[in-house]
Amino acid sequence: MSEASFAAMQLSAAVIACVVGMACLALALEGHWAQVRPSRPLSKAGVWRLRGLGALCLAGGLALCMAVDHASMAALVWVMCLAVAALLVAFTLTWRPRWLGWLAPLGG
Amino acid sequence: MFQNFRLAMAWLHTWFGLVLGFVLMVVFFFGALSVFDREIDRWAIPATRFEPQPMPSFDKVLRPVFEGMQPTPQSLKALRDKVDGPLPERFDTARRWAAYTTHRDPVLSVFTAYEVPNARNPDDVARGNLTVDPRTGESLPDDRLKVGSRFFYPLHYSLHLRWLNLGYWVVGLAALVMLAALVSGVVMHRKVLREFFTFRPKKSTQRSALDLHNMTGVLALPFHFFFALTGLVIFAGIYFPVAHTQLNPLHELHEKLEAQETGLPHERAGVAAPLASVDAMMAEAQRRWANRGMAGEVGFLALQHVGDANGYVSVYRAGTDRIALVGEGVHFKASTGELLREDPPRSAVASVNEFLTGLHLQHFRHWLLRGLYLFGGLMGCVCIATGFVFFVEKRKKQHARQGSQGSRVVDALAVTTVTGMLVAALGMLIGNRLLPDTMPAGWPARGDMEQYLFWGCWVLAMAHAFVRSAPVTRGLINPAWREQCWAVAAMAVLAVGLNWVTTGDHLIKTLSEGYWPVAGVDLFLLGSSVLALVAARHLKLRTETVSRTKQVGVAHV
Amino acid sequence: MTSDHAGRFVALQRTAAALLGGYAFTWGFIALGMVLLFSAGMDFHDAEHLSAILGFLVFLCAFLWAFAGRSLVRVWAVLAGGGLLMTGGASLVQHLLT
Numbered sequence: 001m002s003e004a005s006f007a008a009m010q011l012s013a014a015v016i017a018c019v020v021g022m023a024c025l026a027l028a029l030e031g032h033w034a035q036v037r038p039s040r041p042l043s044k045a046g047v048w049r050l051r052g053l054g055a056l057c058l059a060g061g062l063a064l065c066m067a068v069d070h071a072s073m074a075a076l077v078w079v080m081c082l083a084v085a086a087l088l089v090a091f092t093l094t095w096r097p098r099w100l101g102w103l104a105p106l107g108g
Numbered sequence: 109m110f111q112n113f114r115l116a117m118a119w120l121h122t123w124f125g126l127v128l129g130f131v132l133m134v135v136f137f138f139g140a141l142s143v144f145d146r147e148i149d150r151w152a153i154p155a156t157r158f159e160p161q162p163m164p165s166f167d168k169v170l171r172p173v174f175e176g177m178q179p180t181p182q183s184l185k186a187l188r189d190k191v192d193g194p195l196p197e198r199f200d201t202a203r204r205w206a207a208y209t210t211h212r213d214p215v216l217s218v219f220t221a222y223e224v225p226n227a228r229n230p231d232d233v234a235r236g237n238l239t240v241d242p243r244t245g246e247s248l249p250d251d252r253l254k255v256g257s258r259f260f261y262p263l264h265y266s267l268h269l270r271w272l273n274l275g276y277w278v279v280g281l282a283a284l285v286m287l288a289a290l291v292s293g294v295v296m297h298r299k300v301l302r303e304f305f306t307f308r309p310k311k312s313t314q315r316s317a318l319d320l321h322n323m324t325g326v327l328a329l330p331f332h333f334f335f336a337l338t339g340l341v342i343f344a345g346i347y348f349p350v351a352h353t354q355l356n357p358l359h360e361l362h363e364k365l366e367a368q369e370t371g372l373p374h375e376r377a378g379v380a381a382p383l384a385s386v387d388a389m390m391a392e393a394q395r396r397w398a399n400r401g402m403a404g405e406v407g408f409l410a411l412q413h414v415g416d417a418n419g420y421v422s423v424y425r426a427g428t429d430r431i432a433l434v435g436e437g438v439h440f441k442a443s444t445g446e447l448l449r450e451d452p453p454r455s456a457v458a459s460v461n462e463f464l465t466g467l468h469l470q471h472f473r474h475w476l477l478r479g480l481y482l483f484g485g486l487m488g489c490v491c492i493a494t495g496f497v498f499f500v501e502k503r504k505k506q507h508a509r510q511g512s513q514g515s516r517v518v519d520a521l522a523v524t525t526v527t528g529m530l531v532a533a534l535g536m537l538i539g540n541r542l543l544p545d546t547m548p549a550g551w552p553a554r555g556d557m558e559q560y561l562f563w564g565c566w567v568l569a570m571a572h573a574f575v576r577s578a579p580v581t582r583g584l585i586n587p588a589w590r591e592q593c594w595a596v597a598a599m600a601v602l603a604v605g606l607n608w609v610t611t612g613d614h615l616i617k618t619l620s621e622g623y624w625p626v627a628g629v630d631l632f633l634l635g636s637s638v639l640a641l642v643a644a645r646h647l648k649l650r651t652e653t654v655s656r657t658k659q660v661g662v663a664h665v
Numbered sequence: 666m667t668s669d670h671a672g673r674f675v676a677l678q679r680t681a682a683a684l685l686g687g688y689a690f691t692w693g694f695i696a697l698g699m700v701l702l703f704s705a706g707m708d709f710h711d712a713e714h715l716s717a718i719l720g721f722l723v724f725l726c727a728f729l730w731a732f733a734g735r736s737l738v739r740v741w742a743v744l745a746g747g748g749l750l751m752t753g754g755a756s757l758v759q760h761l762l763t
Binding site for chain 2: 676684691692695696699700703707708709710711712713714715716717718720721722724725728729732733752755756759762763
């Protein structure tokens with residue numbers, strides 16, 4: 001695989017990691033949890049599990065960005081990825097909240 | 109003035125956000141487009157639709173170009189008031205010759221600065237510039253406007269208001285207010301974390317507009333803050349010209365010390381000297397960079413004190429793989445090619461400054477990051493536009509009852525600034541494709557015509573927005589929003605169609621060849637058309653809902 | 666807030682303090698910063714850039730405080746007065762250096 005396409009794969013993975021991370025952080029909020037799992041309550045342990053995994057995924061995204069570019073460029077890429085990821089998650093929650101259902105087991 | 113900090117910040121955010129929001133909309137939108145300014149240039153000037161080129165040979169290609177250059181008519185016009193006596197017929201003493209290219213440039217920009225014999229201020233120069241095809245040395249006709257890099261981009265930082273640098277000051281004020289609006293916005297948003305992902309489009313216009321405003325503002329907050337701050341830092345010399353005014357003595361002292369330290373002469377010697385092979389100098393510079401483990405292309409080439417014994421040549425490395433624009437300067441004596449100086453590594457402060465300015469100006473190669481920048485800029489536009497919508501929605505009904513025109517005026521201005529701005533940009537692109545290659549005698553130059561079309565379309569859009577705004581005084585939606593959305597949708601498709609008809613570079617062709625500059629612009633235009641159609645439909649549904657509610661209200665009375 | 670006209674007048678005063686007072690204070694900050702950093706041995710252009718970068722953040726704070734500060738008199742005194750003092754100080758230090 002060429003260097004450029006490997007870098008592209010790593011950056012794609014970084015974006016995905018940021019999206020999953022943001023989704024976890026969103027589900028840790030009562031209002032959004034209720035959108036995805038209206039029947040079950042969100043336990044305190046669940047909140048911390050979701051937040052923990054969320055933070056881990058975001059950190060993983062940063063690590064992937066750093067593997068592709070030097071630190072100062074990677075930091076910029078990561079911050080922008082966070083914004084886009086958060087927006088994607090917000091729009092998913094607005095129109096297709098059930099698509100985030102697969103993360104629910106963590107909170108229950 | 110206010111009972112507490114939060115109320116003060118809310119007032120500040122509302123009123124300064126509203127007034128400077130009109131400026132910020134323009135700054136953000138054309139700033140976002142400027143990320144792909146050179147790609148827009150390719151679309152606008154079909155003759156330049158070839159692959160990016162490296163810096164060409166100076167000795168064979170650039171030297172004849174530079175030697176044949178003279179100042180531009182605009183530069184001479186600006187100088188007439190600054191000289192005692194007549195301007196010379198020919199300008200032969202060049203203070204500086206420079207060429208700049210990036211990894212995205214098929215054509216090369218070259219610049220010259222000439223000594224002006226009778227100038228009152230010895231620092232004043234006559235300037236020349238040209239765009240050349242680096243493969244042949246042929247120059248582009250003067251009247252081809254680079255719609256991206258020479259119109260949209262300067263519009264973004266100066267509003268094309270060059271008199272007394274007024275445009276720079278207005279944009280600077282807008283940037284400062286942007287920073288204040290971001291801070292005050294967070295202070296007044298009580299549920300910043302709880303509502304981080306909240307968007308409720310099915311609720312009232314006021315609520316959903318506010319949700320979207322908060323979201324696009326908060327989620328991209330670091331982006332918005334840093335771009336406003338770094339924009340100010342880039343033009344700090346204009347806003348706080350301390351070194352050239354109050355602290356000029358200190359500045360002069362430093363210049364003398366620096367000239368001694370670096371060995372790069374500050375003044376001409378007054379003795380003529382030949383020019384050694386600049387190609388050899390460029391090759392030597394590249395060899396030195398490779399030795400330091402940072403092999404790279406020449407991004408910026410400059411000759412100072414041309415033709416003089418004190419002349420020197422500076423070769424800078426293109427910052428394609430880093431945030432800084434150019435760096436690692438290597439300087440040679442012009443007459444002999446002997447090495448004078450290799451720039452030492454940057455100090456900590458210089459690195460921070462290069463990082464801040466470089467992250468804003470982004471000449472680096474990183475397509476994902478550039479794409480994300482475009483997205484962030486558009487998020488900023490949505491933030492400002494929804495701010496306008498929220499402002500009007502919140503006050504519309506009250507103003508309708510009071511018989512006030514306030515909401516109507518703000519709403520019409522909002523239409524002008526949001527959809528009207530898009531109409532103007534599209535009108536310019538359509539004109540770019542429809543105008544003849546050379547304008548008939550007596551008409552303004554082609555590039556000027558394109559600019560008149562831009563401003564003309566904008567004025568028309570403004571007139572339309574105001575003429576149609578009467579319903580706002582009754583608490584209804586201004587139909588101009590929907591009508592201009594339709595116009596945007598139609599004009600965007602027309603622009604893509606005209607590109608096909610006039611150049612033959614339709615989407616299937618450009619996509620299959622992988623010529624992304626033109627394909628990208630066409631795709632962006634088509635995408636915009638779809639978004640405009642979705643918006644128009646949404647507005648239609650809203651308008652119908654509102655009028656149904658009004659009818660019900662009347663029936664109940 | 667008081668009546669409409671009085672309210673608008675106060676708003677204008679606060680805006681003037683924020684823009685003019687803020688600009689004066691920032692100019693003084695940048696000028697003083699430059700001479701002090703330069704005299705401490707920093708390269709001139711480094712001192713210029715660092716002072717400017719910090720200066721814009723200072724301007725932002727001054728701008729916000731001009732509206733949030735309780736007493737308008739105090740705002741003017743600090744911003745305009747402080748700006749004048751720092752600018753004067755910068756010229757004094759420059760005089761000693763050149």
